[in-house]
Amino acid sequence: MKKYLIMGGAGFIGSNLAYRYAQDKENEIYIIDNLSTGKMENLKEIVEKYKNVHFYKEDIRNSNIIKFIKDNKFDNIYNFACPASPKYYLKFPIDTWETSIIGISNILKAIKGTKTKLLQASTSEVYGDAKEIPQREEYWGHVNCNGVRACYDEGKRAAESLIFDYKRLYNVDVRVIRIFNTYGPRMDKNDGRIISNFINQAINNIDITIYGTGKQTRSFCYVDDTINAIIKIMDRKEHVDYPINIGNPIEISVKKVADIIKMLTKSKSDIVFCNAMNDEPQRRKPDITNAINLLGWKPKIELQEGLIKCIKYYNKK
Numbered sequence: 351m352k353k354y355l356i357m358g359g360a361g362f363i364g365s366n367l368a369y370r371y372a373q374d375k376e377n378e379i380y381i382i383d384n385l386s387t388g389k390m391e392n393l394k395e396i397v398e399k400y401k402n403v404h405f406y407k408e409d410i411r412n413s414n415i416i417k418f419i420k421d422n423k424f425d426n427i428y429n430f431a432c433p434a435s436p437k438y439y440l441k442f443p444i445d446t447w448e449t450s451i452i453g454i455s456n457i458l459k460a461i462k463g464t465k466t467k468l469l470q471a472s473t474s475e476v477y478g479d480a481k482e483i484p485q486r487e488e489y490w491g492h493v494n495c496n497g498v499r500a501c502y503d504e505g506k507r508a509a510e511s512l513i514f515d516y517k518r519l520y521n522v523d524v525r526v527i528r529i530f531n532t533y534g535p536r537m538d539k540n541d542g543r544i545i546s547n548f549i550n551q552a553i554n555n556i557d558i559t560i561y562g563t564g565k566q567t568r569s570f571c572y573v574d575d576t577i578n579a580i581i582k583i584m585d586r587k588e589h590v591d592y593p594i595n596i597g598n599p600i601e602i603s604v605k606k607v608a609d610i611i612k613m614l615t616k617s618k619s620d621i622v623f624c625n626a627m628n629d630e631p632q633r634r635k636p637d638i639t640n641a642i643n644l645l646g647w648k649p650k651i652e653l654q655e656g657l658i659k660c661i662k663y664y665n666k667k
């Protein structure tokens with residue numbers, strides 16, 4: 351029997367992981383979420399039908415979490431607790447910063463001196479508006495430390511710094527993954543991110559809103575591929591002493607994504623250009639050499655195939 355705790359487990363990636371682990375009845379899955387951006391709907395099926403899934407509404411900033419973790423002696427903990435969409439972290443910057451930093455501090459205090467493995471969901475945003483393309487893990491990044499995105503970027507960077515201090519001082523077993531843009535089922539249709547926005551705009555035949563020129567790029571990984579990487583890195587027996595990029599290295603412009611989604615949905619929407627976002631990273635593309643070498647992992651699902659799955663999902667919502 352394995353005992354897992356998923357913090358932020360009602361959110362997009364956390365809930366997809368919970369579904370995957372819940373299939374094995376030998377696993378006991380504990381999920382904590384304050385439901386600020388996560389949705390109970392994402393967990394409905396497993397919480398209602400699966401006896402091995404336990405949900406608690408709680409905020410990771412609450413110090414009760416430390417006792418809860420110590421008492422339960424989890425094998426693995428996964429930390430996804432944090433607003434991750436610019437729409438939400440720009441609206442709730444202080445909560446975002448606090449969740450990132452106080453949250454990880456609580457977990458680290460609780461697992462210090464134990465054998466619990468912790469997965470930290472870090473982010474490509476630690477590289478900011480990167481000047482190095484593709485981004486390797488060694489790149490220190492280019493972040494505006496007092497700009498509007500800093501609550502998220504600096505929150506996740508500070509979390510990494512605390513984690514690596516705990517590793518150096520106490521040898522805690524933390525695996526840090528820097529997740530690049532991920533998409534797929536269970537991303538809330540009002541989440542505000544590009545794929546959920548564009549598909550829902552396209553299927554409703556309303557304007558597809560490009561922020562800025564549309565020449566900025568991202569690299570999109572389908573969530574099942576991301577989950578496979580998470581499972582692989584946590585199944586590894588040996589510690590992982592440095593952060594690992596997890597994402598799809600195929601880079602594509604925002605305008606091209608709009609064109610593909612419009613074509614796949616046979617939409618009558620117009621593509622319109624709106625104001626650019628502040629401090630917007632212009633090019634994002636992961637170097638995944640370390641993930642390939644360490645985990646034998648690379649993404650398998652191509653963008654069009656993943657988008658078709660998402661279109662089916664949002665059509666049913």
Ligand code: UDP
Pocket residue numbers: 435436437531542543544545547548559560561562566567568604627630
């Ligand atoms: N974007 C856009 N229109 C939208 C939503 C997003 O043009 O309705 C752009 C956004 O400006 C960025 C990219 O799509 O260049 C990815 O944005 P998202 O919010 O998905 O994630 P980010 O990578 O910025 O964290």
